Amino acid sequence: MPEGPSIIIMREAATRFRGKTVREVDGNSKLDLQRMRGRKVVGVRSWGKHFLLEFRGFSLRAHLLLFGSWLIDAEKAATPRLSLRFDNGTLNLYACSLKYIEGALDEAYDWRGDVMAPEWDPKLARTKLKRQPEVLVCDALLHQDVFAGVGNIIKNEVLFRIRVHPASTVGALPPRLLGKMIKDARDYSFQFLEWKKQYVLRQHWLVHNKGQCPNCGGKLTRQHMGTRNRRTFFCVRCQPLYPPPA
DNA sequence: ATTCATGTTGTGAT
């Protein structure tokens, strides 16, 4: 469940532990998990794909990567990476990456970079993008320093919605389209969140994991692209390349 | 049974 909107759902579910004291700790993480025992959760926050449990003086950062999952007041066969028991319930995290962040979260994170945060700053995103004009838009959208929370599904859907070929370069996008990409990264993330909450996300995918263009009916191109070679779905007819090929 | 995917970090080579 790892893109930004899924972490919002996780955060909302775990908010009930804010103000509660950790009574019992378990898990197979190599971290010193017992550090949290007896400590009070002073905040349940998130930044992009990072889920954050804030204690006084430090925080736990959980990243679900590709296969991570969580359960509240429930268990599954696997050993939890971390299990926290509170007076009002238990939080179990599986197959995730855990890390402690020392000091204040406001020092560690720039909330303006999280596409789903109230502090999200589209102008700042534009400034960052202008510094890397040669980067492909399919990479730019996945760059967590610019679009924290955006993942591969959101990338594919946003590029189709704004009708931009994934191999376009950031610098070649007309300013209006660049602005649209930045705006849609946020807007679509919230749309994703609503659909996910209703369990209807998949059926609303326009190109991700699809074979046919919903716009022109043509065959979608499916290709591994970008520096990380991520699955990319697009329509060569409806999503023009910038700059246009010679 | 095998492949692959909503992701990131660390390693060793260049």
Next chain:
DNA sequence: TATCACAACATGAA
């Protein structure tokens, strides 16, 4: 020193 390709990790659906 810096960059880069690849390995590693971990789970479940198709």
